[in-house]
Amino acid sequence: MPVIGFHNSHEQVHPAALLDAVRHAEEVGFTAAMCSDHLTPWNPRQGESGFAWSWLGAAMATTSLPFGAVNAPGQRYHPVIVAQAIATLGAMFPGRFWVALGSGEAMNEHVTGDKWPRKDVRDARLLECVAVIRALLAGEEVSHDGLVTVDRAKVYTLPERQPALIAPAVSVATARNGAAWADGLVTINQPHDKLREMIVAYRDAGGRGTLALQVHVSWDPDPDRALAIAHDQWRSNVFPPPLCWDLDSPEAFEQASAHVTPEGVTGAVRVSADLGQHTAWLQEYLDLGFEHIYLHHVGVEQRPFLDAFGERVLPQLGVTAPAPAVAVDR
Numbered sequence: 001m002p003v004i005g006f007h008n009s010h011e012q013v014h015p016a017a018l019l020d021a022v023r024h025a026e027e028v029g030f031t032a033a034m035c036s037d038h039l040t041p042w043n044p045r046q047g048e049s050g051f052a053w054s055w056l057g058a059a060m061a062t063t064s065l066p067f068g069a070v071n072a073p074g075q076r077y078h079p080v081i082v083a084q085a086i087a088t089l090g091a092m093f094p095g096r097f098w099v100a101l102g103s104g105e106a107m108n109e110h111v112t113g114d115k116w117p118r119k120d121v122r123d124a125r126l127l128e129c130v131a132v133i134r135a136l137l138a139g140e141e142v143s144h145d146g147l148v149t150v151d152r153a154k155v156y157t158l159p160e161r162q163p164a165l166i167a168p169a170v171s172v173a174t175a176r177n178g179a180a181w182a183d184g185l186v187t188i189n190q191p192h193d194k195l196r197e198m199i200v201a202y203r204d205a206g207g208r209g210t211l212a213l214q215v216h217v218s219w220d221p222d223p224d225r226a227l228a229i230a231h232d233q234w235r236s237n238v239f240p241p242p243l244c245w246d247l248d249s250p251e252a253f254e255q256a257s258a259h260v261t262p263e264g265v266t267g268a269v270r271v272s273a274d275l276g277q278h279t280a281w282l283q284e285y286l287d288l289g290f291e292h293i294y295l296h297h298v299g300v301e302q303r304p305f306l307d308a309f310g311e312r313v314l315p316q317l318g319v320t321a322p323a324p325a326v327a328v329d330r
Contacts, residue, residue, distance in 0.1 A: 001318045001319065001320035002286050002290075002291060002292070002293060002317055002318065002319060003031050003032050003291065003292040003293070003316055003319065003320060003321065003322040004029075004030055004032070004282075004292075004293050004294075004295065004317060004319045005029060005030055005031065005032030005033050005034055005065075005068075005292060005294040005295070006021070006022060006025035006030045006032075006033045006034075006135075006295060006306070007033070007034050007035070007036075007214055007294040007295060008021065008022055008033060008034070008035040008036070008055075008059075008295065009035075009036055009049040009296060009298075010035060010036050010037070010038055010048060010049065010051075010052055010055070011036060011038045011040070011041035011042055011046045011048055011049065012041065012047075012048055012233060012298075012300055013048060013300055013302065014048055014050065015048075015050030015051075015054075015055045016060075017302075018055065018302075019055065019058055019059055019062070021302040021303065021306065022059050022063060022065070022238075023059075023062060023063055024303060024306050025065075025302075025306050025310075026063045026064065026065050026304075027310075028306050028307060028309075028310025028311070029310045029314045029315070030065070030295075030306070030310070030319075031065070031319055031320060031321045031322065032065055032068075032292065032294070032321075032322050033059070033063070033065045033066070033067050033068075033164065033294075034067060034068035034070070034214070034294050035052050035055065035056065035059075035067070035068075035069050035070075036052065036053075036068065036069075036070055037052035037053075037069050037070055037071045037072075037242055038108055039076065039107075039108045039111060040107055040108060040249070040250055041250050042107075042147060042234075042236045042237055042250060042253050043235075043236040043253050043254045043257070044250050044251065044254055044329070045232065045233065045254075046109055046233060046250070048080035051067050052071075053069075053085050054167070056089060056096075056097075056275050057089070057092075060089065060092070060093045060096060060097070061092075061110060065096070065225050066095070066096040066097065066098075066200045066321075066324075066325050067089075067093075067097055067098075068097070068098040068099060068100060068166065068186075068212075068294075068325070069097075069098060069099050069100070070099075070100045070102060070168055070186075071099050071100070071101055071102070071213070072101070072102050072103060072104030072105070072108065072109065072126075072128075073101060073126070073129040073133065073148075074103075074104065074122070074125040074128075074129045074147070074148055075109040075112055075114055075168045075306035076104070076109050076111065076112060076210060077109055078131050079128075079129035079132040079136075079148055079150070079282050080132065080136065080142075080150055080153040080155075082099075082101075082129070082133055083133040083136035083137055083153075083155055084136075084155050084181055084213065086099055086125050086137065086163055087136070087137055087155045087158050087159060087174065088157060088159060088242075089163070090137075090158075090159030090161075090162070090163040091157050091158060091159045091160075094160060094161070094324075095161070095324030095325060095326055096324075096325065097163045098163050098165070098166055098183075098184075098325035099163065099164075099165060099166065100165075100166040100167065100168040100186050101126065101129065101130055101133070101165055101166070101167070101168070102126065102167075102168040103119070103122035103123055103125070103126045103245075104122065104245075105244065105245050105246075105247075106245060106246050106247065106248040107247060107248050107249060107250070107252075107253070108114070110248045113154075115119065115329060116246070116248070119241075119245065121147065123174075123177065124147060125147040125148060125287065127181065128129060128146050128147050129148055130165060130181050131144075131181075132144055132148065132150055132153075133165065134162070134165065134181075136153060136154070136155045137155070137158065137163075138157075138161045138162070139154075139155075139158055140154070140156055141153065141154040142154070144186050159178070161324075161326040161327070162326060162327040163325060163326060163327065164183035164184055164209065164325045164326055164327055164328070165181070165183050165327065166182055166183060166184045166185065166209070166210075166212070167179070167181070167182035167184070167185050167186070167202075167207075168187070169186075169187050169198060169202075170187060170190070170240075171187060171190060171198075171240060171241065172194075172197050172198050172201045173201075173209075174205075175187070175198040175199075175201045175202040176202065176205045176325075177205075178202065178203040178207065179202050179203075179206050179207030179208075180199075180205070180206070182207060182209065183208065183209040183210075183327050183328045184206075184207075184208070184209030184210040184211065184212060184325075184328075185198070185199075185202045185207060185209070185210075185211050185212065186212040186213070186292075187212075187213060187214070188213070188214045188215070188216065188307060189213065189214070189215045189216060189268075189270065189285070192284065192288060195213075195285075195288055195290075196288060199211060199288065199289050208328045209328050210291050210292055210322075211289055211290045211291055211292070212290065212291070212292035212293070212294065213285055213290040213292070213293050213294070214293075214294045215270060215281075215282065215285065215293055215294070215296065216234060216237075216269045216270065216296050216298055217267060217269065217270045217271075217295055217296065217297055217298070217305075218230035218234070218269050218270070218271045218272075218297065218298050218299060219271075219272065219273065219275070219278060219305050219308060219309070220273060220295060220299075220304075221273055222273060223272070223273040226271050226272065226273050227262050227265075227266075227271050228262065229298065229299040229305065230262070230265045230266070230269040230271045230298055231260075231261075231262040231265050233298045233299060233300065234265055234268065234298040235257045235260040235264070235265050236250075236253035236254060236256070236257040236260075236271050238257070238260055238264060238265060238267065238268045239255075239256060239257075243256065255259065264278060269298055271316040275308060275309070275312040275313055278309070278313055279313045279317065282295075282313070282317060283317065285305060292322060295309065
């Protein structure tokens with residue numbers, strides 16, 4: 001039976017409103033949650049930038065849901081600080097927290113004033129950060145000199161079991177590379193053939209753990225409004241790498257998306273007023289092998305979406321609660 005979670009977009013919704021939304025998501029039947037970790041929105045119309053780690057403490061204390069977050073250690077965040085944050089949430093909420101560790105995007109990371117590295121350098125830096133974080137979560141004192149520097153760091157408050165460290169990927173190569181260190185894989189909705197290839201690449205390279213998918217959706221009873229919501233909020237998010245990695249401001253994304261038509265958004269967002277169609281799309285993803293699906297309604301208003309999907313979609317999919325989100329044995 002699948003886990004269907006609610007994605008909380010800090011770029012789009014005020015953190016207080018997101019807290020209300022995720023509480024309501026639990027009430028209507030969602031069994032998990034995850035959130036973004038951005039300093040800036042994707043475009044000026046989104047206009048929010050709540051701090052994920054503060055919000056996670058409040059959300060986890062006031063719901064019983066397991067949570068995940070997507071984080072990029074190495075530039076805006078030092079890996080020691082990330083390890084301490086993971087450890088604290090893991091200690092306070094055992095088995096209920098996981099984090100997906102990626103190589104980041106320029107729009108969030110450039111603020112340190114450091115050079116934005118090439119992708120191969122960012123990937124190498126991520127591997128160093130993962131090694132540092134795992135060692136700290138194991139209780140070790142860590143010193144490291146490389147693309148990141150660590151001097152005699154130790155995290156003293158630790159969870160009984162290490163939270164899962166997940167590989168986020170949008171390409172086959174990244175999925176394959178993540179298999180060496182990750183406790184699972186998370187990606188976003190893409191063409192089915194691409195998703196199949198990513199799953200095979202991850203598993204064939206020895207990748208273990210859960211396969212998770214974040215699905216961008218836009219729903220409204222009025223089909224024209226459903227499409228308008230997607231175009232207004234998410235047209236800046238239709239670009240593949242490397243463009244989406246390297247643009248460095250909401251204004252740059254806005255300019256790049258100026259000529260994206262409403263129909264041009266439907267490749268990135270599942271847009272429909274038909275809840276049966278949304279159910280069928282989600283079942284297709286489950287049939288591909290994804291065990292956890294996190295739904296991101298790309299509109300700002302979340303409650304109508306939550307109510308509709310809670311009543312008409314989740315019961316059709318046989319939703320269940322997830323197993324504890326802990327590191328796999330190696």
